[in-house]
Structure formats: C-alpha cells, structure tokens
Amino acid sequence: MINMSKVKTRMPEQDPQVRVGNFDEVATGYTEEMAVKEALRCLKCREHPCMTKGCPISNRIPDFIEKITECEFEEAYQILNETTSLPAVCGRVCPQYLQCEGKCVRGEKGRPVAIGALERFVADWHRHHADGVSAEAAESNGVKAAVIGSGPAGLACAGELAKKGYTVTVFDKNVLPGGVLSYGIPNFRLPGEILQNELDSLKALGVIFENGKELGKDFTIESLKSEGFKSVFIGNGAGNSIRLEIPGQELSGVLAASAFLFDVNLSNKYPSAEKIAVIGGGNVAMDACRAAVRVPGAKKVYVVYRRSAAEMPADPAEVHEAEAEGVEFIYLTGTVEVIGAEGKVTGLKCQKMALTEPDASGRRKPVPVPDSEFVLDVDCIIEAIGSGSDNECADGVDTSEKGYIIVDTDTFATSCEGVFAGGDTVTGPKTVIAAMGAGRKAAASMIEYMEK
Numbered sequence: 272m273i274n275m276s277k278v279k280t281r282m283p284e285q286d287p288q289v290r291v292g293n294f295d296e297v298a299t300g301y302t303e304e305m306a307v308k309e310a311l312r313c314l315k316c317r318e319h320p321c322m323t324k325g326c327p328i329s330n331r332i333p334d335f336i337e338k339i340t341e342c343e344f345e346e347a348y349q350i351l352n353e354t355t356s357l358p359a360v361c362g363r364v365c366p367q368y369l370q371c372e373g374k375c376v377r378g379e380k381g382r383p384v385a386i387g388a389l390e391r392f393v394a395d396w397h398r399h400h401a402d403g404v405s406a407e408a409a410e411s412n413g414v415k416a417a418v419i420g421s422g423p424a425g426l427a428c429a430g431e432l433a434k435k436g437y438t439v440t441v442f443d444k445n446v447l448p449g450g451v452l453s454y455g456i457p458n459f460r461l462p463g464e465i466l467q468n469e470l471d472s473l474k475a476l477g478v479i480f481e482n483g484k485e486l487g488k489d490f491t492i493e494s495l496k497s498e499g500f501k502s503v504f505i506g507n508g509a510g511n512s513i514r515l516e517i518p519g520q521e522l523s524g525v526l527a528a529s530a531f532l533f534d535v536n537l538s539n540k541y542p543s544a545e546k547i548a549v550i551g552g553g554n555v556a557m558d559a560c561r562a563a564v565r566v567p568g569a570k571k572v573y574v575v576y577r578r579s580a581a582e583m584p585a586d587p588a589e590v591h592e593a594e595a596e597g598v599e600f601i602y603l604t605g606t607v608e609v610i611g612a613e614g615k616v617t618g619l620k621c622q623k624m625a626l627t628e629p630d631a632s633g634r635r636k637p638v639p640v641p642d643s644e645f646v647l648d649v650d651c652i653i654e655a656i657g658s659g660s661d662n663e664c665a666d667g668v669d670t671s672e673k674g675y676i677i678v679d680t681d682t683f684a685t686s687c688e689g690v691f692a693g694g695d696t697v698t699g700p701k702t703v704i705a706a707m708g709a710g711r712k713a714a715a716s717m718i719e720y721m722e723k
C-alpha cells in the first residue's frame with residue numbers, strides 16, 4: 272500500500288521561541304509510526320535515481336526504506352551499514368535537497384520522500400534499541416594504514432579500511448576527533464552525542480584515534496611510512512578561513528565563522544555581543560547566524576549577503592529555520608569597512624549592490640550602487656565567506672596554485688607513492704557527504720595498493 276500524499280510527513284521540532292534559548296537539537300525525529308507512514312510514500316522505483324544519481328555513497332535507499340515499511344528497523348540499519356559509517360550524521364546534515372531527495376521521483380509531482388529523515392530515524396532507532404555499536408571489529412590482517420584528518424572524508428576512509436581488517440590510525444591536530452563535524456556544525460543540528468556514538472562505532476571496528484597530532488609538526492608522511500604505515504590518506508579539510516580584506520577587520524569583535532563555531536561548539540565560549548552581523552550566504556553562514564541568535568545576551572542578528580535571496584547557496588531549509596529564529600537577512604549588500612572605537616567594533620559600513628545581467632557562465636555579478644552607503648549598528652562581525660586549504664605541510668605531495676592536493680580523479684592517488692587524498696583538501700569546501708564519498712572511494716584504491 273503506497274501512501275500517495277504529496278507532502279512529506281512532518282518531523283516534529285522545538286518551537287522557534289523556545290529553541291533560540293538553547294543549543295538542543297531543533298528537529299526531534301520521527302516516531303516509528305511517522306517513519307512507516309513516510310516510508311510508504313516510496314514507489315520502489317526500478318531505476319531508483321535517488322540512489323544511482325543522488326547519493327554520493329550509493330546507499331541502498333529503496334531497500335532500507337522497504338524494511339522500514341515492514342517495521343524491520345534493525346535490518347534497515349544493517350542495509351545502511353553496508354555503505355555508510357555515519358548514517359545518523361548523514362541523515363541530519365546532508366543537503367538532501369541537492370542529492371538523494373533532489374533526484375526522488377516523488378519530487379516531480381509533490382514533495383520527495385524524506386530520505387534523510389528516514390535514514391536518521393533508522394540510525395537513531397539502532398542507537399536506542401541495539402547495543403549502540405555498528406559492527407564488530409574485523410579479523411586483523413596486520414597491515415597498518417594512516418588517515419590524516421578525522422573529518423567526514425577521514426572517518427569514511429577509516430571505516431572502510433577497518434571493515435576490511437586493516438589497522439587504521441587516524442591522526443588529527445585538534446584535541447577532539449570529528450573535524451568539521453565536531454567543531455563546525457552546531458549542536459542544534461548535530462548533537463555531540465550523535466557524533467560520539469558514530470565515533471564509538473568506528474572504535475569498535477578497531478580504529479585508533481590519535482588527537483593533538485599535527486602533520487608537519489608532530490609527524491611527516493615519511494615518518495609514518497618509516498613507522499610501517501603501508502598507505503596514507505590525507506583528508507584534512509580546508510580550514511583556512513578567507514578574510515574580508517576591508518579596513519578595520521583587525522578590530523576586536525571581528526571573528527572568523529570557523530573560530531566562532533569552534534568556541535561555541537567545543538568550549539561554550541561566546542562573544543560578548545548584542546548585535547551581530549554574519550557576512551556570507553552559504554551553509555556556514557547559516558550555522559553561524561543560528562548559533563549567534565543563541566549567544567547569551569544577543570538581541571539582534573543580521574546576515575549580510577551581496578547577492579539576492581535567489582543566488583544564496585545555503586540550504587533553503589536552513590534559511591527558513593534562521594528566519595523563524597529571528598535572523599534578519601539583508602540582501603544585495605556589500606561590506607565596505609568595519610567601524611570601531613577603542614579597538615572594538617561599533618558598526619559595519621555597508622553599500623547596496625545591484626546585479627549585472629548574467630555573464631557567459633550564467634552568474635550575475637554584484638556591483639556597488641553609487642551613494643548607497645549606510646552603517647549597520649553592530650558590535651560583532653562574523654565572517655563566513657569561505658575557506659581554503661592549509662596544505663603546505665603535506666611534504667612531497669603536489670598541490671595546486673590554491674594549495675589543494677592534486678589527485679588522480681579515479682584512484683585519489685597523489686603524486687607521492689602510497690599516499691591518497693580526498694574531500695575538501697582536494698576539492699575545496701564541499702558537502703560532508705561529498706567528502707565521505709571521496710574517503711570511501713579512496714579507501715578502495717588504498718586497499719588495491721596495499722594488496723599489490
């Protein structure tokens with residue numbers, strides 16, 4: 272029996288008025304009844320484009336959804352476990368509207384099946400009902416592999432290698448594992464305990480985590496090789512924040528979004544601010560503005576974006592959530608100068624922008640409108656305009672002009688023998704799931720290399 276409703280089964284969430292006062296998860300998850308109702312919307316399409324064209328890690332979407340309709344939730348989990356080490360994470364943070372759900376046939380005449388919400392439900396059901404751990408450790412083959420970076424690419428790679436019996440050590444310069452999942456995504460979107468559970472599952476597979484160890488400082492690729500690591504994966508992300516490059520950016524109160532989110536997520540450390548402007552229009556800007564409205568003492572939060580709402584790259588659902596939480600969006604506005612007094616931010620000089628006709632690439636360029644400057648009254652500015660690579664420590668590994676690691680696009684092999692790379696460190700900032708897909712594919716190449 273197919274549920275022919277054109278709308279998704281709504282996931283319950285905290286009321287916006289309540290949730291701005293806490294960092295608890297906003298969406299509270301499907302009940303079993305809701306999950307079955309939503310799963311019954313799946314048409315079990317023969318071509319299943321959701322999986323073949325939409326999911327970078329090829330989760331068996333119609334199969335796991337079918338198990339939900341039969342109330343076989345653990346079996347649904349085991350199907351997901353074949354292809355993903357982080358289903359509870361993906362179900363929460365994947366941009367499904369661009370991926371699996373963006374390709375769902377049900378989306379052609381209504382809303383797509385809520386694949387992400389169902390994946391999340393299955394992972395959460397497993398956590399609450401099974402032993403909480405995904406899989407037993409595979410029998411060791413005695414071969415050591417190293418993973419540098421414990422973000423999504425590194426974790427996916429480590430999980431694949433460990434499932435095949437490799438002894439995997441994951442090195443990360445930060446004190447906690449998880450990379451951007453741990454310090455970049457706020458608790459209200461991805462609670463720390465969810466990530467911890469996924470990390471525990473990897474530990475149960477035998478993955479060893481060595482935190483506070485930095486490439487180029489505490490070890491090198493050569494030193495790893497001399498310690499017997501037969502292959503190395505580099506997945507250390509693209510964490511170098513791009514700055515605004517406007518006068519006054521050195522004033523106290525101007526923060527990089529990554530530093531702001533790191534402090535909020537890992538140390539409950541908040542800026543002392545009442546009026547906060549977040550600059551940028553991507554998903555990091557959405558995480559930053561939604562975290563900013565939760566900063567104790569914050570009374571007003573703006574997002575300043577130089578193009579219009581239509582060009583904004585952020586997930587529309589996140590924009591909607593931010594608006595519901597009281598964030599004010601100021602579109603078609605560029606930044607000119609940070610105004611300050613006694614070394615601290617007191618305002619942001621802005622300028623209205625207009626968009627040109629689309630260029631050859633179809634992109635409309637923002638250009639300043641003459642005599643349109645104004646000052647936004649803020650005492651804190653968070654820059655969320657992008658990030659780049661910090662790969663200068665990857666000795667012997669060729670990088671592009673922008674510092675990204677150059678790899679063979681089929682095998683993920685770098686110019687250095689036995690060293691592979693994937694995720695943002697290769698592509699520049701992309702999605703969590705794109706990084707996971709790269710980590711997974713690189714692991715397959717590493718296995719081929721190590722079995723030679």
Ligand code: SF4
Binds near residue numbers: 372
């Ligand atoms: Fe969709 Fe992401 Fe899950 Fe793939 S991993 S099915 S893209 S939510």
Ligand code: SF4
Binds near residue numbers: 333376
């Ligand atoms: Fe089900 Fe949509 Fe995938 Fe078809 S495309 S199998 S309806 S989830």
